[in-house]
Amino acid sequence: MNAPQTTPLVYIHGIGAQHAPENLKHDWDTALLRRDVGQLSRFAYWADILRPLRTARALKASFGVQESIGPGIPPQAPIEDLAPDSGPARDFARKLFDRIASSAVAEEGLEPSAAIALGQPHLARVVPGEWLRRPITWAITRLFIHDVAAYFYEPGIRDQIDARLEAVLVAVSAPCLLVSHSLGTVISYQVLHRLGDRTVIPVWLTLGSPLGIAEVQDHIQRPLRVPPGVGRWCNFADRLDPVALDAELANDFTPGDRIGDRYIKNPYRLDLTAGGPHAALGYLADEVVHAALAANNP
Numbered sequence: 001m002n003a004p005q006t007t008p009l010v011y012i013h014g015i016g017a018q019h020a021p022e023n024l025k026h027d028w029d030t031a032l033l034r035r036d037v038g039q040l041s042r043f044a045y046w047a048d049i050l051r052p053l054r055t056a057r058a059l060k061a062s063f064g065v066q067e068s069i070g071p072g073i074p075p076q077a078p079i080e081d082l083a084p085d086s087g088p089a090r091d092f093a094r095k096l097f098d099r100i101a102s103s104a105v106a107e108e109g110l111e112p113s114a115a116i117a118l119g120q121p122h123l124a125r126v127v128p129g130e131w132l133r134r135p136i137t138w139a140i141t142r143l144f145i146h147d148v149a150a151y152f153y154e155p156g157i158r159d160q161i162d163a164r165l166e167a168v169l170v171a172v173s174a175p176c177l178l179v180s181h182s183l184g185t186v187i188s189y190q191v192l193h194r195l196g197d198r199t200v201i202p203v204w205l206t207l208g209s210p211l212g213i214a215e216v217q218d219h220i221q222r223p224l225r226v227p228p229g230v231g232r233w234c235n236f237a238d239r240l241d242p243v244a245l246d247a248e249l250a251n252d253f254t255p256g257d258r259i260g261d262r263y264i265k266n267p268y269r270l271d272l273t274a275g276g277p278h279a280a281l282g283y284l285a286d287e288v289v290h291a292a293l294a295a296n297n298p
Helices: 022-035 056-061 087-102 113-115 128-133 134-152 157-172 181-198 282-284 286-296
Strands: 011-013 041-044 179-181 203-205 232-238 259-263
Touching: 011 022, 011 157, 011 181, 011 286, 022 041, 022 259, 022 282, 022 286, 041 113, 041 179, 056 157, 134 157, 134 181, 157 181, 179 181, 179 282, 181 286, 203 282, 203 286
Parallel strands: 011 041, 011 179, 179 203, 203 232, 232 259
Antiparallel strands: none
């Protein structure tokens, strides 16, 4: 961004283990704004509700197929075991996995040279089974199913997590820009509807959002609509991101003309240790995302 940031920002992260809150805020500031903006930005941090803090080394390892993604969950556990131990939760986990696995994925942004370097020149078009066997996509999918199932079905978890974001938004009080990643977009959607027009969000940036997935939509505020306090909703997705497998939100949420859907290439999409196409820092570093924020920075 060329102009200095003047409007307060609120961040909320998504799935998986995270760095300590102060480090995460610095990383997001630096990726999105190219500098730490101090008290001008605040973080709604909730990762500690689902799992303990991890070191940077453990965070990288968590994307490997040999890592457990949650307490007591072995890497090759059945998909249903990623959910809380109840029939509806396990059914949800299976349906969500089947939805991801059955969605055709076109890797349109993958340059031929990158595909050749990976030893997979066929990646111009990939069927879901091949796509899901890629280690990073498998790891992201399992992380997502574990965390979203806990959010929707683990008693008390949703309220605890929502309260973190609500407290930050209420504390800011003034109009602010909201930047949400991954499951954080679902949390934001729920909280913004609860707060109504008490919170003014001139622009809401969603990155790698699962809000387009039918199984997720079945569990959130309906009818599907832009939250009352939101002026403009800018949604960004990488075509290879399994969490954002249906990235066109304007045809699901009303009024659609207040939502701008854009596909981008996450610069970390081929980095298996940085989060791949779902990496928050990759989305935040993208120039198209920077331009959207700059355009809405009073």
